[in-house]
Amino acid sequence: xxxPDTVKTNAEKxxxxxxxxxxxxxxxxxxxxxxxxxxxxSKELATxxxxxxxxxxxxxxxxxxxxxxxxxxxxxxxxxxxxxVIGELGAMKEAVMKDAALVxxxxxxxxxxxxxxxx
Amino acid sequence: MALENYxxxxxxxxxxxxxxxxNTLAVAGNNNTAFSVHKVFAAGHFSGDFxxxxxxxxxxxxxxxxxxxxxxxxSNETAESAHSFKQIKAASGDCLYIAQYEDSDxxxxxxxxxxxxxTEYEDYYRSGSYDTWYYCEIERDESTGTxxxxxxxxxxxxxxxxxxxTLSVTLxxxxxxxxxxxxxxxxxxxxxxxxxxIKNLDLQEAGTTHTVTGAITLPALEVSGTASKRHVYEATxxxTLPALEVSGxxxxxxxxxxxxxxxLPALEVAGQATRFHTWEVTxxxTLPALEVDGQAEIAISLAGGGxxxxxxxxxxDEDYVTGMALVDSGLLMAVDWKQRATEAECx
Numbered sequence: 001x002x003x004p005d006t007v008k009t010n011a012e013k014x015x016x017x018x019x020x021x022x023x024x025x026x027x028x029x030x031x032x033x034x035x036x037x038x039x040x041x042s043k044e045l046a047t048x049x050x051x052x053x054x055x056x057x058x059x060x061x062x063x064x065x066x067x068x069x070x071x072x073x074x075x076x077x078x079x080x081x082x083x084x085v086i087g088e089l090g091a092m093k094e095a096v097m098k099d100a101a102l103v104x105x106x107x108x109x110x111x112x113x114x115x116x117x118x119x
Numbered sequence: 120m121a122l123e124n125y126x127x128x129x130x131x132x133x134x135x136x137x138x139x140x141x142n143t144l145a146v147a148g149n150n151n152t153a154f155s156v157h158k159v160f161a162a163g164h165f166s167g168d169f170x171x172x173x174x175x176x177x178x179x180x181x182x183x184x185x186x187x188x189x190x191x192x193x194s195n196e197t198a199e200s201a202h203s204f205k206q207i208k209a210a211s212g213d214c215l216y217i218a219q220y221e222d223s224d225x226x227x228x229x230x231x232x233x234x235x236x237x238t239e240y241e242d243y244y245r246s247g248s249y250d251t252w253y254y255c256e257i258e259r260d261e262s263t264g265t266x267x268x269x270x271x272x273x274x275x276x277x278x279x280x281x282x283x284x285t286l287s288v289t290l291x292x293x294x295x296x297x298x299x300x301x302x303x304x305x306x307x308x309x310x311x312x313x314x315x316x317i318k319n320l321d322l323q324e325a326g327t328t329h330t331v332t333g334a335i336t337l338p339a340l341e342v343s344g345t346a347s348k349r350h351v352y353e354a355t356x357x358x359t360l361p362a363l364e365v366s367g368x369x370x371x372x373x374x375x376x377x378x379x380x381x382x383l384p385a386l387e388v389a390g391q392a393t394r395f396h397t398w399e400v401t402x403x404x405t406l407p408a409l410e411v412d413g414q415a416e417i418a419i420s421l422a423g424g425g426x427x428x429x430x431x432x433x434x435x436d437e438d439y440v441t442g443m444a445l446v447d448s449g450l451l452m453a454v455d456w457k458q459r460a461t462e463a464e465c466x
Contacts, residue, residue, distance in 0.1 A: 021285065025282050025284070025285065028282045029280075029281055029282055031280075032280030032281050032282065033280070033281075035278075035280050036276075036278060036280050036281075070280070082270075082285060083260060083262075083263050083268070086263065086268060086270065086285065086287045087263040087264060087268065089287065090263070090264050090268060090287060090288075090289035091264070091289075093289065094289065
């Protein structure tokens with residue numbers, strides 16, 4: 001998985017992974033709707049990754065997606081992409097949870113709403 | 120792949136909380152009561168990657184009681200009694216499970232958990248609805264992460280084409296399991312009643328062996344392109360082959376392997392035919408007399424050449440004719456044969 005140049009810290013990467021997973025879910029459902037209804041809106045089709053657009057357009061017949069094409073998409077293209085994102089998401093969760101620098105930066109007096117600090 | 124038959128699972132349900140059908144479970148559960156419907160396989164049965172599918176719906180009843188409502192799980196528990204994921208955790212055990220959870224009157228959660236040596240790791244989806252079927256794909260992929268990743272894809276439709284969310288838990292150990300849960304209590308988590316329906320668990324195991332009695336009806340073969348059909352028969356006794364049907368042209372060949380005499384069929388020719396006989400014989404051969412109705416030519420030759428006298432019977436003269444001829448290159452005579460060729464002889 002590749003991050004944009006603007007995404008640098010683990011916390012930013014974790015947030016980006018969640019956003020990528022959501023974008024992927026929406027793309028999945030564009031193809032799912034295409035399979036279920038037999039039609040796909042050209043604007044929605046344009047939101048898919050370019051390689052998906054090409055392979056699905058080739059696989060479709062008379063505009064519809066067959067069950068075989070749908071399963072090939074799910075088991076091949078989608079699952080591979082999802083695991084790419086989820087693998088990175090898991091790594092970033094671990095990294096953020098155990099971020100020593102972030103932990104040391106926490107001032108409990110200022111952080112806790114039930115402040116133990118003197119007022 | 121085939122749906123699991125829940126009636127073949129072990130049911131430990133002393134309080135009668137679960138109504139078990141072949142592919143459906145109706146649960147009038149309570150977190151203060153122990154129950155489970157599960158199946159114990161051989162040790163290590165659930166190893167490596169797997170993907171199970173199942174559907175669940177949590178029903179809106181009188182109140183949201185913060186109940187935990189597990190509808191799938193794996194463990195290594197084998198006790199012949201009701202199992203509980205909460206008790207496995209308390210005993211510092213290991214398991215994987217997914218549960219619905221009543222958060223409030225307006226939303227329910229899906230909680231996907233790994234319990235490793237009593238420590239729980241989870242991911243959750245918090246925007247589910249009551250009285251709605253959710254179709255889940257639960258997958259363990261051991262190639263993602265150090266010990267693998269447990270995933271649960273939650274769909275809102277039976278064709279699993281509308282994805283609601285994908286939960287993921289990075290696993291903290293590689294472990295094989297042997298017990299699968301169709302449903303389990305979350306005992307003892309105080310008095311939290313709930314109503315849940317579960318259906319169509321499919322372990323999607325290749326090579327599952329089913330023992331059947333009676334006739335098996337196979338589905339019709341459908342071929343979109345061209346196909347060829349072959350029959351292989353192993354039979355004792357007489358075999359009757361089906362009639363050969365050909366829509367176009369066909370050629371037929373018979374191959375016989377026989378012992379004993381062979382009688383060939385009579386030769387039938389619609390046009391002209393030439394017949395050749397070839398004999399291979401031992402002993403004397405008697406040739407038929409040669410008869411010529413017109414004129415014939417007879418060639419006489421002598422080894423080494425030279426001259427020879429000859430005598431030929433002439434039918435015109437009705438007598439023998441004698442003469443001499445040089446036969447360096449053979450003698451060619453024109454004779455009107457009415458007699459046998461043997462009557463022309465060299466003298």
